[in-house]
Amino acid sequence: MARESQASKRSRLAEIRVRLHNAYPDAKVGLDYTTPFELLIATILSAQCTDERVNMVTPSLFRKYTTPGDYCSVPVEELEADIHSTGFYRNKARNIQGCCQRLIDHYNGEVPMSMEDLVTLPGVGRKTANCVLSNCFDVPGITVDTHVTRIMNLLNIVSTTDAVKIEFALMKLLPEQHWNQMNHLVITHGRRTCIARRPICSACVISDLCPSSR
Ligand code: SF4
DSSP: OOOOOHHHHHHHHHHHHHHHHHHOTTOOOOSOOSSHHHHHHHHHHTTTSOHHHHHHHHHHHHHHOOSHHHHHTSOHHHHHHHHGGGSOHHHHHHHHHHHHHHHHHHHTTSOOSSHHHHTTSTTOOHHHHHHHHHHHSOOOOOOOOHHHHHHHHHTTSOOOOOHHHHHHHHHHHSOGGGHHHHHHHHHHHHHHTSOTTSOOGGGOTTGGGOTTOO
16 A cells, blocks of 8 residues: 555544544543642553543542642652552652652742653653643643554554654644644544444544544
């Protein structure tokens, strides 16, 4: 099969975005939060865990811990118990305390507003940084999670599972004003229609644009 040109991918992706936007006008970030700091913590907790599960844990967590100092003032075992049900709790508790300590030491206790600074925080990679930047500070970015990785490969927009390569490939194919929204649209599509292992292709609004349609 001939390799699809960038121009063709660009126009296919533009049409995909429009259709997903029409199908899911309510698409938004799935994690509950009220401040950048809360979203940072929630996103760290969401690794290998569903947003629904994180949203069950964060109301009491955010009541108990309101500042980076609060997270650092308890024994790590206590924080582990508080986030236990999100899985990988030992790693996450260590990362949260390390992240909070760095916020205190280097950023006056505030969440920094740049990718460069965010990725220096323990437990924070480009995915988490993009999530915080795009949702809290309106900085254009494409958050690449498992849904985006899976669906962009099914659509043959990319053929790699490397999240950073996918992020940069999508940045070349999509106008910047659509970067932040694209992530919410694709994640919603992945939850409601293009479900892992059982995609509902017969009800998919982009099936004619998808080479993996069954
Ligand atoms: S056609 Fe099927 S595989 Fe392709 S995006 Fe839609 S649900 Fe997913």
